[in-house]
Amino acid sequence: MMLVLLITVLMVGAVAAVVAGEWSRNAPRWIALIASSIGLLLVMVIWAKTSPHSVTDGQWLMDFRKAWIPSFGITFHLAIDGLSLLLLALTFFLGVLAVLCSWDEIRERTGFYYFNLLWILAGVAGVFMALDLFLFYFFWEVMLIPMYFLIGIWGSENRVYAAYKFFIFTQASGLLMFLAILGLYFIHGRDTGVYTFGYFELADTVIPFKTAFWLMSGFMIAFAVKLPVFPFHTWLPDAHGEAPTAGSLILAGLLLKTGAYGMLRFVVPLFPEVVTAVAVPAMVLGVAGIIYGAVMAYSQTDLKRLVAFTSVSHMGFVITGIFALNELALQGVVMQLVTHALSTGALFLMAGMIKERLHTRNIEQMGGLWGPMPQMGTIGLVFAMASLGLPGLGNFVAEFLILLGVFQAQAWITVAAATGLIFSAVYSLRIVGKIFLGPQKTREPVPDFSVREMLIMAALTVSVIWLGLFPQPVIDTAKPAITELVRFMDVHSTASHQQSYVK
Amino acid sequence: MSNSDFSALMPLMVLAGASVLVMLLIVARLSHRIIQLVSLLLFVIAFISLLNIRGMLPYQVGSLFMIDSFGAFMIGLIIISGLVVNVFSYIYFQEKEEGPKEYYVLLFLCTLGACVLAVSEHFVSVFLGLEILTIGLYALIAYLRTRSHGIEAGVKYLVLAAFSSAFLLFGMALVYLQTGTMSFAGMAHVITTASVPPMLLTGLGLMLVGLGFKLAVVPFHMWTADVYQGAPVPVTAFIATASKGGVVAAMLRFFVTIDGFRSEQLQMVLIVIAMASMVTGNLLALRQINIKRLLAYSSIAHLGYLLVAFIPGSEVVPQAVSFYLLTYFATTFAAFGVVTILSRAEEDAEELVHYKALFWKHPALAGILSVAMFSLAGIPLTAGFTGKFYVLTTGIGQGFWLLAVVLVLSSVVGLYYYLRVVTTMFAGTRDLLPEPPPRYPVFLGISMVVLSILTFALIWLGIYPDGVIGVVQGLQLK
Numbered sequence: 001m002m003l004v005l006l007i008t009v010l011m012v013g014a015v016a017a018v019v020a021g022e023w024s025r026n027a028p029r030w031i032a033l034i035a036s037s038i039g040l041l042l043v044m045v046i047w048a049k050t051s052p053h054s055v056t057d058g059q060w061l062m063d064f065r066k067a068w069i070p071s072f073g074i075t076f077h078l079a080i081d082g083l084s085l086l087l088l089a090l091t092f093f094l095g096v097l098a099v100l101c102s103w104d105e106i107r108e109r110t111g112f113y114y115f116n117l118l119w120i121l122a123g124v125a126g127v128f129m130a131l132d133l134f135l136f137y138f139f140w141e142v143m144l145i146p147m148y149f150l151i152g153i154w155g156s157e158n159r160v161y162a163a164y165k166f167f168i169f170t171q172a173s174g175l176l177m178f179l180a181i182l183g184l185y186f187i188h189g190r191d192t193g194v195y196t197f198g199y200f201e202l203a204d205t206v207i208p209f210k211t212a213f214w215l216m217s218g219f220m221i222a223f224a225v226k227l228p229v230f231p232f233h234t235w236l237p238d239a240h241g242e243a244p245t246a247g248s249l250i251l252a253g254l255l256l257k258t259g260a261y262g263m264l265r266f267v268v269p270l271f272p273e274v275v276t277a278v279a280v281p282a283m284v285l286g287v288a289g290i291i292y293g294a295v296m297a298y299s300q301t302d303l304k305r306l307v308a309f310t311s312v313s314h315m316g317f318v319i320t321g322i323f324a325l326n327e328l329a330l331q332g333v334v335m336q337l338v339t340h341a342l343s344t345g346a347l348f349l350m351a352g353m354i355k356e357r358l359h360t361r362n363i364e365q366m367g368g369l370w371g372p373m374p375q376m377g378t379i380g381l382v383f384a385m386a387s388l389g390l391p392g393l394g395n396f397v398a399e400f401l402i403l404l405g406v407f408q409a410q411a412w413i414t415v416a417a418a419t420g421l422i423f424s425a426v427y428s429l430r431i432v433g434k435i436f437l438g439p440q441k442t443r444e445p446v447p448d449f450s451v452r453e454m455l456i457m458a459a460l461t462v463s464v465i466w467l468g469l470f471p472q473p474v475i476d477t478a479k480p481a482i483t484e485l486v487r488f489m490d491v492h493s494t495a496s497h498q499q500s501y502v503k
Numbered sequence: 504m505s506n507s508d509f510s511a512l513m514p515l516m517v518l519a520g521a522s523v524l525v526m527l528l529i530v531a532r533l534s535h536r537i538i539q540l541v542s543l544l545l546f547v548i549a550f551i552s553l554l555n556i557r558g559m560l561p562y563q564v565g566s567l568f569m570i571d572s573f574g575a576f577m578i579g580l581i582i583i584s585g586l587v588v589n590v591f592s593y594i595y596f597q598e599k600e601e602g603p604k605e606y607y608v609l610l611f612l613c614t615l616g617a618c619v620l621a622v623s624e625h626f627v628s629v630f631l632g633l634e635i636l637t638i639g640l641y642a643l644i645a646y647l648r649t650r651s652h653g654i655e656a657g658v659k660y661l662v663l664a665a666f667s668s669a670f671l672l673f674g675m676a677l678v679y680l681q682t683g684t685m686s687f688a689g690m691a692h693v694i695t696t697a698s699v700p701p702m703l704l705t706g707l708g709l710m711l712v713g714l715g716f717k718l719a720v721v722p723f724h725m726w727t728a729d730v731y732q733g734a735p736v737p738v739t740a741f742i743a744t745a746s747k748g749g750v751v752a753a754m755l756r757f758f759v760t761i762d763g764f765r766s767e768q769l770q771m772v773l774i775v776i777a778m779a780s781m782v783t784g785n786l787l788a789l790r791q792i793n794i795k796r797l798l799a800y801s802s803i804a805h806l807g808y809l810l811v812a813f814i815p816g817s818e819v820v821p822q823a824v825s826f827y828l829l830t831y832f833a834t835t836f837a838a839f840g841v842v843t844i845l846s847r848a849e850e851d852a853e854e855l856v857h858y859k860a861l862f863w864k865h866p867a868l869a870g871i872l873s874v875a876m877f878s879l880a881g882i883p884l885t886a887g888f889t890g891k892f893y894v895l896t897t898g899i900g901q902g903f904w905l906l907a908v909v910l911v912l913s914s915v916v917g918l919y920y921y922l923r924v925v926t927t928m929f930a931g932t933r934d935l936l937p938e939p940p941p942r943y944p945v946f947l948g949i950s951m952v953v954l955s956i957l958t959f960a961l962i963w964l965g966i967y968p969d970g971v972i973g974v975v976q977g978l979q980l981k
Contacts, residue, residue: 069969071976072896109863141883148922153929160926167922171882172915179911182899 002046003064003078003129006088007122009038010095014118021111032099032114036121040092047085047477059480061085068135073185073196078129083264083334083481086474087128087257090341093463094253095121097456098246101349104452105245105356106154113154116146117246124254128261133181134197136266137174140222143255144170147247155242156361162242169235173225180218184270187211203269209277216271216278223267226259229282229319230289233312237296240308241361245352248304252311252348253341260318260337264330264485268322272489275323280410282323287416289316294423298430303351303361307344310387310427313420314340314395320417321402327486329405332398334478339394339467343386346460347431350380353453354435357446363431368440373448377436379457386464388428389421394467511562511570513552514578515618521545522611529604539593539946542607546586546614553579561981566686569624569756573821573980577621577752580825580832584745585614587836590953591843592737593946598848599647599735606646613639613741617749624760626675626685629753633671633717636746637664643741644734656733663716663726671713677706687760699766707769711776717750720810721779724803728787731799736851739795740839743802744832755813755824759980764816773814777906780807781913788920795853797920798838801879804917805831811910812894815901823897826975830878830890830964837875837957841868844950855927862929867951869928871958878961880921881914886964893972 013035020027050061059081068076080088098117106113123143130136144167152163181197188205189195196202207215225232240248268275293313300306314336321333353376354369355361370377386393389400399421407414449457467474509516524545528538553575556562561571589610596603616636623629641664645657679685681703682693694703715723731739763769784804791797809831812823845852845868852858861869878887891914898907964971 068967069972071969071972138883141888145877145882145884149929152926160930163926164919164922168915168918171918172912175911175915179895179899179907182895182907183904185896186899 001064002042003062003080006039006042006125006129009035009042010118010122010125014115014122017114017118018111021109021114025107025110028110028114029099029103032118033096035118036092036095036099039121039125040089040096043085043089043092046080047089050085059484068132072134073189073194073198074134075132075196075198076135077132077198078126078135079131080129081481081484082477082479083261084128086334086338086477087261088125090257090338091121091124091128091254093459094249094341094345097345097349097459098249100452100456101249101352102244102246105352109153113150116150117250119143119146120150120250121254124250124258127258131199132197133184133199133202133266137178137181140174140177140258140262141171143258144174147251147255150247151239151243154244155247156244157242158238159242162238165235166239169225169232170222173222173232176218177222180215183211183215183218199266205270207271209273212271212274213277216267216274219262219267219270223259223262224319226262227256227315227319228259228289228312229285230292230312230316231285233289233293236312237305237308240311240348241302241305245349245355248308248348248352249345252308253345256311256315257337257341260315260322260333263319263322264333264481268325268485269488272491275325276489279323279325280413283320283406283410283413286316286318286320286323287413287420289313289319290417290420291316291423294420294427297427298423301362301364303354303363303366303431303435304348305361306363306427306431307347307351310347310424311340311344313424314344314387316420317399317402317417320406320413324402324406324409325486325489326405326408327482328408329402330482330485331475331478332401332403332405334482335394335398335401335467335471335474338474339386339398339464342460342464342467343383343393343395346379346383346457346464347387349456349460350376350383353449358442358444363434365441366435367438368436369446370436371440372446373436375449375454376457379449379461380436381432382461383464384428384432386468388425392465392468394464394471397468397471507559507562508564511556511559511564512568513556514549514582515615515622517545517549517552518582518611518615518618521549522608522615525604525607525611529608535593535597535604538604538607539589542589542611543586545611546582546589550579550582550586553582561979563624563981566689567625567628568619568622569981570622571979571981573825573978574622574752574756576825576975576978577748577828578618580829581614581617581621581745581748584741584748584832584836585610587840587953587957588737588741588745590946590949591740591840594943594950595735595737595843595846597943597946598846603646606643609639609643609646610741612636613643614745617745620749621752623753624687624756626679629757630668630672630675632749632753633668636749637668637717640664640738640742640746643738644730646738647735650733652733653735654733656730659726659733660730667713667716667723669713670709670716674706674709674711674713677702677709679706681706687757690761694761699763699769704766704768707763707766708772711769711772714750714754715776718747718754718806719799719803720776720806721783721803722776724780724783727803728791728796728799731802732793732795732853736795736839736843736846739798740836740843743798743835743839747802747806748828748832751809751813751824751828755821756980758813758816759821762816764814770814770816773810774903774906777807777810777814778909780804780810781909782807782916785913785916785920789916791920792855793853794842794855794858794924795851797855797924798835801917801920802835804913805879807913808891808894808910811903811906812897814906815897815903817897817901819897819900821978821980822972822975823893825978826893826972827890829971829975830886830961833957833960833964834875834878834885834887837871837954837961838879840950840954840957841872841875844868844947844954855924858924858927860928860931868954871954873925873928874958874961876921876924878965880918884962884965886961886968889964889968 126139297309619632788800878885
């Protein structure tokens, strides 16, 4: 029931915000803050109550099941394991920060703004919990429209184009996934006589290899666009660049994570044979993404686009790690999901703060900002270092684990992926150099952090250092889910089928 | 005609009687307002009489009509469509013209024609229903006779509809020549061979041409955009929904009864038509800047989607078709309802630029139109998604993957122009549209209530469709 509460609190908050927005400009902010804080609190309570690292019997911590559309075998089935719990915590943590960081930025139509913001969070939270494939697709789509509005209404100059591009890319790939879900549904129904969208039932479906390949491609394309995997990333720089600060934060911190989560939760367990077969090409794409993202990031002059391309690079590590299919790499992936959300989120927030002060995102027009803003400079340096993977900060643990795991699977791919660390050092230092060092280019007075901004950045900084020094809680929480996944792969790695089903 | 025949046909009788009654009221020189309200009441009575015959289904009237639960469902849908059109019409016509009273007579006749089609079990009744429907529509389309667009649309529809009726008649004649009977059930007895004889196939093909014109599927879609644009907005809504719904029902009954799905050639033709409609409709809609034309092309695509549910010929087809029609009707009425309310005496609110910044001026109307657009685009949380889901499961369930993939890809194209409407509504802050007149507060209120109910239904069907799916699954086609 608590799982349902997590989603309802956001949805109720969203509706309350839009209603309150009719009378007051300030009320929606407080409502959104309260709703997302309650959510964060609930997740903490769940974490404390279930103590995920000590669970021994099975990986699922909580479960909620209710018939939804029984005529098609659709149930409203939510459940969480350690992986979901981590990502849920991340969702609500970033949710609170997103509400806080839009406090002054958004002055127009606050009611509708916070409605969209909370609605996206509800969709993301749903995605991390859904264990019915129809329900999963449902939540997958729920977050799209509000995100489209968020970019399209409150974005910067080129917002309409970016909003279209985001929506069409994700919707098109989502529909292909939906076709694959339907295919799975019918194959399972035909074989067993039980037509259901349930995750556990569908995971047991025996699918001929060729069919499985097409079905997996359907799932994979949706997740690859969302993650994004090179070459499906082209929507990302536009969407991230044009979105308002909170939009970029949620896009980078949460929406990209849904893609990785989808692969871990659905692609690998549903199609283990195919995943093994395509592992190497997928890892090569991942490495291509790492290097391409880094090179593109280096050549950007728009700060938000620059950070967006670093996301492409970091997500390359994620896909490489997932397809390495061993415990080390997968642990690294989970770490990477969390730490990337924090570090890139922080960089986007900083870009937003600089834009509020200088009214530009062009890094050529910045420079020497350390002088007037020493606090922001320090924090900026911390997150640039996090982004390049400095030991002691969370990202280092994540990328190191991934590289270790990948080395066990494909040594040469590791070599190529490791060069990404050098590239990331190059672009990260360029960020710091261009923005904070050198001669100061603007004459206007630039105020340093306000208390609210300080609070946001402090929360992120503490988290990223904590994860760098003491990552064990995260690793322990995700462990049951990861071990289950690896065990499952080992069972299936031998079986294979020949005949095809597609007409 | 026995007593029970009489009561089974009651809904049709009420509609026919209503048109006469309204005519008498016009002679009595009653005001537009009274005539409108009486028509509203008559539609409600027709619907109640339909509810009354639930117990006696399925019921065969002579050899002409077969009133089964599917037919009753379609009649219900069509009567409600008539009712909704009736509600939207008052303000629209009151603004435009002094004496729009005959309009209601024609509206009843058209509704009657569509209802007759829905329960026809015989070529004679099919043709009768179709002609009642189309002859009424000729006049309705050109009803605003001072506007050149209206006349153009009326003439265009007249020529093409007459033309397609000729095709239909010739096809029917060939089928009759081969089978020696005009009742569907009779034909089913005669055609027992697995393959379909060539003469029959030709006949069916010609009939398909005739029906294709009425449904506006590619390649018989040329008239659609002009007629949608030229006709008064409520009439456009009627053409998009009730008139197509009736034809779909008749076609489905015919195909199911004679099992036309077994002919591979026919199936092939239908597949090609469906794919061409989905792709062409969506592509042509991309560059439209007139919302009526945009909805016209979108309706072509939607009929293509509907055919995807139609082609598999499995036992779930009637359910899927009924459900899809239900969602499509509700969505289309929500969209056209907003257009109607925003229309002015001088011109309809058809140019997309008129919708600029609607979100900030009329949040309610803009919200309703956005829900309608999202539903047309088939995005979850709206009825359109559930409808599309039903269609896809029907298609994929029988292994028609190609159709499913084309449906998905073409609806991605469709996203672009539906989103454009939504984007226009929240773009800019300029005020191009005058405020709606408070001159007819009562009717504006009624229209808004109807629109809100439609929107609520769209969202309800998107989130919790199980109840309606249960009803639809109980529908039977005898």
